[in-house]
Amino acid sequence: MNKPLFIRIVTTIENGVSYFRQRRDATGRLGLSALQKCTSAIRMMAYECSADATDEYLRLAETTAHKCLLHFVEGVINLFGDEYLRRPTAEDLQRLLNIGEHRGFPGMVGSIDCMHWEWKNCPTAWKGQYSRGSGKPTIVLEAVASQDLWIWHAFFGPPGSLNDINVLYRSPVFDDILEGRAPRVTYVVNGRQYKMAYYLTDGIYPKWATFIQSITLPRGRKAKIFAQWQEGCRKDVEQKDLIEHIW
Template sequence: MNKPLFLHIVDRLSNEIPYFQQRADATGRSGLSALQKCTAAIRLLAYGTALDTVDEYIRLGATTARKCLEHFVEGIITLFQDEYLRRPTPEDLQRLLAVGEERGFPGMIDSIDCMHWEWKNCPTAWKGQYSRGTAKPTIVLEAVASYDLWIWHAFFGPPDTLNDINVLDRSPVFDDIINGEAPQVTFSVNGREYHLAYYLTDGIYPKWATFVQSIKLPQGPKASCFANRQEGYRKDVERAFGVLQARFAIIRNPALSWDKAKIGKIMRACIILHNMIVEDERDGYSYSQQNVSEFQQGEGSGNAHVDLSYSPANTNIADMFVRRTKVRDKKMHAQLKKDLVEHIWQKFGSNY
């Protein structure tokens, strides 16, 4: 991360988290500074090395380095989670929909997928549920990422014996829609109006109205054009996983902790830091800057519309079941996919 961003994190932690405030011992000697503690924690996250590797550089022992890491991830979650791991606001949704329409997918907001983090020190009693066959124990992360690699949703903790569908059944990714708390989205594809935004996914996900998969064996130029576009843009979440692991080697390497709760906090803190870096470096991105700038100026944002004045609906059981049925509507999924094939062919067919 850039130095100003790191110093901003150090300043917030030193002012609001007691552990990072510098103190003097009984002899009047100053203790470790917030800069030393944060540097040690960042190095452990970024390089994924053993705890005693920061001894020579920052003069911290292994025990102190472990405490710095634990307090650092808890401080990051406490101070920055509400801002950098939030659900999209109506303004965020409008921007994502504008970019999705520019790419040829009206109503598309993000892509969703799962990744696995190996758990080296998994307790023996738990290895059966965290291992699939003879594979090593891993913990699953379900994430939703946008075109600029911002991770909007993170659900971490299910064991490796669950696949993407089983993880989805436990995930809260559609809770806001089912509870009537999501903003109303309206868009049209091929002359037909829809009211549920969707994610791009791979073939394992179910055929719901909120998912659009590729065509496994495309027949003809229209299907091939759609499959190429969908498979290319679905890689946003794969790129986000790759960048996340490249920035924080502790996630790429096997987890060494015995405590699953601490592993979850490390993952959540790394995602928050990743989003902070994305926001800090976003001005340097070239993709869709014209479209995003048009949205920020209030100019044309296509046919997709988000109701900015929505109010949460009444959450009674009957309405929740109706909304849940709409999310899982297979007929709407088939119609949406058919319309998207025609729309993408009309927009990009001249290139095939």
Template sequence: MKFLSFHKEEMRPEADTVDEYLQIGGTTSMKCMQHFVDGIIFCFGDEYLRKSTAEDLQRLLIIGEISGFPGMMGSIDCMHWEWKNCPTAWKGQYTRASGKPTIVLEAVASQDLWIWHPFFGPPGTLNDINILDRSPVFDDILQGRAPKCKYVVNGNQYSLGYYLIDEMYPKWATFIQSIRLPQGDKPSLFAEKQEVCRKYVERGFGILQARFAIVKNPALIWDKERIGKIMRACIILHNMIVEDERDMYTQFDVTEFEQPETSGRTRVDF
């Protein structure tokens, strides 16, 4: 994993900073990283970038019911990865209000912080709704291939799972939003529980950045396809660690990676 702690290619002087550690040249170390990333995806991609199976879904539903949300399959959100060496012709398409071009990762995370349905590549100027329109996260549901699930809420039986979201997303049957301005004990309790569980995906993004410096820092590679492979390899390694440490999960300090809250949203610290 040491190769993923740096990400210099076109910037040769920065790549040369690892010469003494690796005892090889900067160009050679970059080629090694590329082969490493390709190998990780080829050997482990099918297992650790898989869609949720019936067994996975059953476990997620049990976790959701314990958390107070029967039928919940995780939480969904987006993360922006700054692209420092974005080609000039694309900068207008990828540059956010912050003035820096970014590439977006949309993903679902469960309570154990396993990252499901990663969708990487949309330009940073798109908002969550635009990215959702392009995302394949609901393809199986639309084509009738989604695993079946059954759960009961308030005496009513349902067969379609759902995700927890923030207020940016549309009001679909597969989404459960918080209550923006809760009035009374029950709405306040619901908003508090929803905010706590929804932060699974934000913590997942934070730990992904805390583990891999290449994702924490701006991408310096020009080739977007190669950047996408690096992101997939990091997600695979992250999910491998989650599987290995699921029962004794390592806690990381991810405060510096937390996404800012939208104004007017109920904030819950935990």
């Protein structure tokens, strides 16, 4: 996470959540700063640190670290939710369509993919359900991201033993389309008009009208160029580390 973004989050949390404001105790000594508390919470989320691991580095007790994480998550939802944890508006959708058309994919509104987060403290009784073979237990996050790494859809929680298709069948990503609330989109490709937006995906996803996959073994100049551009644009959602930090 870059420093300006981190400072912005800390400042907003400090001003919006009273728990993070620095106070003096009965002896007049200053207590923990917002910088210490927010750093503890972000380290626990982004790097999967345990609560007691922040003791020597940030001088926080385990109980305090747990409280920091709880108040931080609630603060982010309350303070940033209206802007960053919402569905795209008509203006957002048009901007995404303009970006997609500029990149050579008219009608494209983002890329969809799944990633696995290691569950370090998974209960022993659940490890078989959340593990693939002899691997470590993981939890799946299905995300739709745009070029600026804005996450427009997040479905978190399925066990790591599932693949992308299994997660898709459980996901609410297409609920609006099924319930007739899908945004109206019109674009033209090769002289033919289409009215349904789509996502860029990898080869595991089904061949639906809302998914555009790459070409596995492209032959010919056109196929190679299409595969190169599609795979390049799909990197938006495949930048796993960046998405984890943003999330």
